[in-house]
Amino acid sequence: MMDSHASMTNLPxxxxxxxxxxxxxxxxxxxxxxxxxxxxxxxxxxxVGEVWAYYIPSFVAGRGFVPTxxxxxxxxxxxxVMFYMHLKYDHRLFRVLFTxxxxxxxxxxxxxxxxxxxxxxxxx
Amino acid sequence: MPASxxxxxxxxxxxxxxxxxxxxxxxxxxxxxxxxxxxVSLISTYLIYKGRSVVGPFPHESWTDPAxxxxxxxILNIPVTSASTFVLLMSSLFMVLALxxxxxxxxxxxxRGDRILGNSRLxxxxxxxxxxxFLGFQAFEFTSFVHEGLTIRTNLFGSSFFTxxxxxxxxxxxxxxxxxxxxxxxxxxxxxxxxxxxxxxxxLYWHFVDVIWIVIFTLVYLIK
Numbered sequence: 001m002m003d004s005h006a007s008m009t010n011l012p013x014x015x016x017x018x019x020x021x022x023x024x025x026x027x028x029x030x031x032x033x034x035x036x037x038x039x040x041x042x043x044x045x046x047x048v049g050e051v052w053a054y055y056i057p058s059f060v061a062g063r064g065f066v067p068t069x070x071x072x073x074x075x076x077x078x079x080x081v082m083f084y085m086h087l088k089y090d091h092r093l094f095r096v097l098f099t100x101x102x103x104x105x106x107x108x109x110x111x112x113x114x115x116x117x118x119x120x121x122x123x124x
Numbered sequence: 125m126p127a128s129x130x131x132x133x134x135x136x137x138x139x140x141x142x143x144x145x146x147x148x149x150x151x152x153x154x155x156x157x158x159x160x161x162x163x164v165s166l167i168s169t170y171l172i173y174k175g176r177s178v179v180g181p182f183p184h185e186s187w188t189d190p191a192x193x194x195x196x197x198x199i200l201n202i203p204v205t206s207a208s209t210f211v212l213l214m215s216s217l218f219m220v221l222a223l224x225x226x227x228x229x230x231x232x233x234x235x236r237g238d239r240i241l242g243n244s245r246l247x248x249x250x251x252x253x254x255x256x257x258f259l260g261f262q263a264f265e266f267t268s269f270v271h272e273g274l275t276i277r278t279n280l281f282g283s284s285f286f287t288x289x290x291x292x293x294x295x296x297x298x299x300x301x302x303x304x305x306x307x308x309x310x311x312x313x314x315x316x317x318x319x320x321x322x323x324x325x326x327x328l329y330w331h332f333v334d335v336i337w338i339v340i341f342t343l344v345y346l347i348k
Contacts, residue, residue: 033224033241040217047213051206054346066347073342077335084220085331091145094153101157105164109171116172 215254222247
């Protein structure tokens with residue numbers, strides 16, 4: 001299992017996504033080195049965009065500022081989890097082990113914000 | 125290689141679940157899931173207390189102390205934190221390159237580029253240095269906050285901020301120590317593709333620390 005994983009990594013771009021690990025539909029080849037660099041570039045550009053937005057007073061004062069930053073943050077989170085943590089390519093059980101607690105925690109966060117009046121203020 | 129073959133060829137000390145997955149990898153994902161809950165509880169506390177501090181300094185607004193007349197500037201230093209965020213993002217890149225280098229250790233390297241990309245020690249060192257640099261930024265930030273009058277006991281913002289970012293810093297510290305142990309193994313006997321799961325598990329932890337910072341950076345530093 002472990003060795004097969006190792007041998008499947010860093011295939012040429014053309015082979016990426018075509019090669020399958022022992023579990024068939026469950027596991028796929030990991031990304032290539034070039035994919036890792038591209039992901040790093042995308043993450044950097046998103047971070048630059050976030051900080052840039054922070055320094056535009058008219059945008060900060062507008063309604064779109066917070067949703068935009070939350071979306072960009074969620075995008076970066078997803079990219080790292082999918083490509084660097086290989087959740088996109090790994091077994092489904094790992095996705096369940098990660099997204100299950102994350103979902104519970106997120107719902108708890110929303111419930112607490114609602115209970116303490118933060119979400120209520122936003123809705124009104 | 126079929127999973128059943130992997131079972132027989134694996135060392136006897138390795139344990140596999142009935143799904144054919146290494147139990148150590150299942151364990152690290154379960155641990156990361158529980159860590160999500162820990163950090164969401166800390167983030168929740170920060171958000172609930174946000175804007176409810178009676179006295180300053182405040183994160184994004186100036187504050188004048190009525191007793192002394194001293195004016196406190198907004199305490200958060202976005203340029204410094206942006207730089208530390210960039211360093212931590214790059215450390216994740218170095219970590220995946222370290223993992224790829226270990227996984228492909230036995231593959232022949234024909235070009236200089238292949239040798240650089242296949243140098244696990246280089247990438248493990250780079251990751252550890254980036255992690256230490258991030259911790260340096262955090263130490264600088266904490267020290268400057270204390271000098272500017274914000275401690276963990278000053279107000280609700282200080283309490284929740286230092287607790288949240290302090291816990292994250294402790295996790296980064298643990299990650300750096302983990303990386304140093306991997307480097308020690310690499311220097312002692314060399315990390316090969318048979319050790320890729322060891323590096324994979326540490327990489328998962330490191331990336332988790334990175335994604336938590338992605339959330340903290342947005343919620344604490346950028347959203348006013």
